[in-house]
Amino acid sequence: MISWPGLVAQLTEIVLAVLLAPVLLGWVNQCRAWLQNKSGPGILQPYRTLRKLFAKEAVLAHTASPLFRATPYVLFACMCLAAAIVPTLGTDLPFSPAADAIALVGIFALARVFIALAAMDIGTAFGTLGARREMMVGFLAEPALLMVLFTASLISHSTSLATIVERLAHMQFVIYPSLAFAGVAFTMVSLAENARIPVDNPSTHLELTMIHEAMVLEYSGRHLALIEWSAALKLFVYSCIGIALFFPFGIAEGGDALGLLLALPALVAKLAVGGFAMAVIEMVSAKMRIFRAPEYLGTAFLLAVLAMLIHLLLES
């Protein structure tokens, strides 16, 4: 069942995701800078950061256990696997039977548990604080994300992401109100999961408000580089999930080469628009107090459940 073009497309997709992910992050930061009337560091800045971090010596706390050193690699592997199963260019993915939409949420959960454990490993005040907050955001965001994917699965009668995309792409003349609700819920969840405003601020320097940054405070050198890269990959994968679920047009079906070639500019364009939208959202909203986050994520969860109910009530 594994075809050669499929395998080539699969590997291209993973490599593309790994290489393009920092650009997306750079693009979002650049847009934000422009919107704030600053000139910005350029969209290639994340690469320079990564190169610098990889070249640096890693400083490790005396109390760090092997778990702490293994975590960056686990994170990176999880995000690569996630990138492998989300259809970005084509739907003919040999890896796609390995993990479906539910397993995708499982991959993100695995990564989150590992980084939270690593944050607790050193035994500093900020590390445990970050771990606790991250797990709080996680246990609220994870069900919301799964409910969004559930809605899409109910519409397309499959939990395989490739099949979901194929079926959703063929329904462009039917309006799905449930997908609109799910889309809003998904946007809210992806902001929270990727440590963006309004739940977390990626560029904060105030330790007391940190979530993600507090967890990785003790990392340095190549470990930090891998974590930063994984974070960029996570943003990329989330954006691709959003595109796959809500704007699947242009993703090649099957393994035809022309479709894949056309899918690439379509993907880049969609990501550019999505990144700009994210920068706008971050510009116009303020960071919430940490205990407003449950309300925010609870809203996302309810919207996702509502999306499912609407589908069951009106569309089935």
Add this chain to the structure above:
Amino acid sequence: MPASGSALQLILGVILLWLALGLAGVFFPRNLHLVSRVLFPAGALGALALAAAALDALGGAAQSLVLPLGLPDLPFHLRLDALSAFFLLLLGAVTAGISVFAAGYFRQGEGTPPGLQCLYYHVFIASMALVLLADDAYAFMVFWETMALSSYFLVTSDHTKAEIRRAGFLYLLIAHVGAIGILLCFGVLHGTGDYTFDTMRAVQLAPFWATVAFALALFGFGAKAGMLPLHVWLPEAHPAAPSPVSALMSAVMLKTAIYGLLRVLFDLLHLQVWWWGVVILGLGLATALYGVVFSAVQSDMKRLLAYSSIENIGFILVGIGLAVTFQAYGMRALAALSLTAALYHSINHAFFKSLLFLATGSVLHATRERALGKLGGLIHRMPWVAWLALIGTLAIAGLPPLNGFVSEWLLLQAFLFSPTLPHAYLNMLVPVAAAAVVLAAALAGYVMVKFYGVVFLGQPRETSLATAHDAGIWERAGLVWLAAGCIALGVAPVAVIGIIDAVSGQLLGRTLGASATGWMFLTPISADRASYAPFLFLIVILFVWLLTWLAVRYFYHGGLRRAPPWDCGFPAQTARMQDTAEGFGQPIRQVFEPFFRMQRDLPTPFDAKPRYRVTVEDRLWYWLYLPIVRVTEMLTRVVTLLQRGRISVYLTYSFVTLLVLLLFVR
């Protein structure tokens, strides 16, 4: 591997061996060497043989046997069918690990002498095996009670402490209240014939009486399983017991209740009604959420795990509820899917929960500390226990590619089919129930990060932890066996479902058929619909890990320097500044505040030695149990009025009774 016909005999042989080992312990109560080096390892070997025999019997026809024991006209009927064999397999496989661990665990001078522990322990596992084999109500109840009593003695093995005696009493009380329910259930089921299960299968009950039998079974077995609101004994009894016993109770004894429920629902009752399934589903959801929310705020590691057992029982009940509803509507393939999820979760929970309970046992022995707030940093002192416990932690948090995820995945797949239910409200409400399942599963991740992070990671919170030692060779062996089970169950789901199919074939007349595309891909229903390949998953993760590691090594230097923790440049960092269990549970206390009955003592800012105290209690205890206690007390006061302590009064009672009897009987 024995010939198929002799599997039942072999299992009975193992049970006899266990009883003999227990008796041997009685004759040498203080001979620790004999108990730990001969009796417990022999018991573990017996458990392995039992698991092998059960595995062998799974595919074959049911075997039965009449034991001429018990009362003159009531021999014990035993029967080994697929359902019994599956739970015996679970019992044998898990007990093998726990017995090996117990060989290194029981010591001199900790409550009951080791020889007596050995007796209770082996009687306990033997009675659980016999409960699973029993084929008439009389034998079932005798073994059920033996199980309750032997575990009571195990729970109270440290009986010098008042709170342990109290926990034991509560356990015994609820076990017996539940047993009454089961007894009455059998009473309803048997119709007019004798008490063998064969008779019960043949009886055609009216729907009303079938519902009564269902309600009694749910009550009776629910009390044993820790279903809401009969769960209160569980968080008391599990921490009180020695760790191998907590592991056995949580891993196997709770499953005998699940077994009993399945036996009554799908085997003895000849019909299923759709709303029974909804009732079980609702109770299961409530149990799962309640269990996980409470487990998040515990600060005693064994209580945390006990509440997490309640949560897992909730998941199993959800699966059973879905199976009943689907079966009632004749949707057998989906019923098989839900039942498979429930059974898969049963065996998963048996493995990871016993692994974690045993790990807490090692920690307890090494540190003499059960409070999470006084542990920490044990990964450096106890690497074996810590790394093996990490496997259990990831498994119980429901993370791929380990076993907990597989059963949750199957359960969610079953939910995804619930919109096809031919009932106008169910087809909308049941899918939404999936949201609650997902919330509970995500919270389980929170709880396990708290458990593992506070116990094993960070810096030691007490100086005494510096002398903690790793587990001995026997304890390690037991832990390794269970951890290997977690991995195997996680990466080879198709093989496991092949085993479970025998059970769903017997109970539902339909098997799931786990894969259409080879052993690697788990594709229930159809490959197009959903597929999951945990082995491939694991391979990809390990491959990318290796590739990244090599690439980083090759392109950049591997320079590394050890330094004090940075912590934003704060130099006066101490171990007490880490989150304690209470600190880590604080978001949960805030988000789920209505669940708890909380009392907080906050220090004023001017306290020289500030103390912060928070107690979190179960509201159900105040809403349900204390009123019952009050009513009981009131009734006893009324009854005491009869008791005068004077013989003339009692003679008057006898006289009046006689008169009344004469009047009615004539």
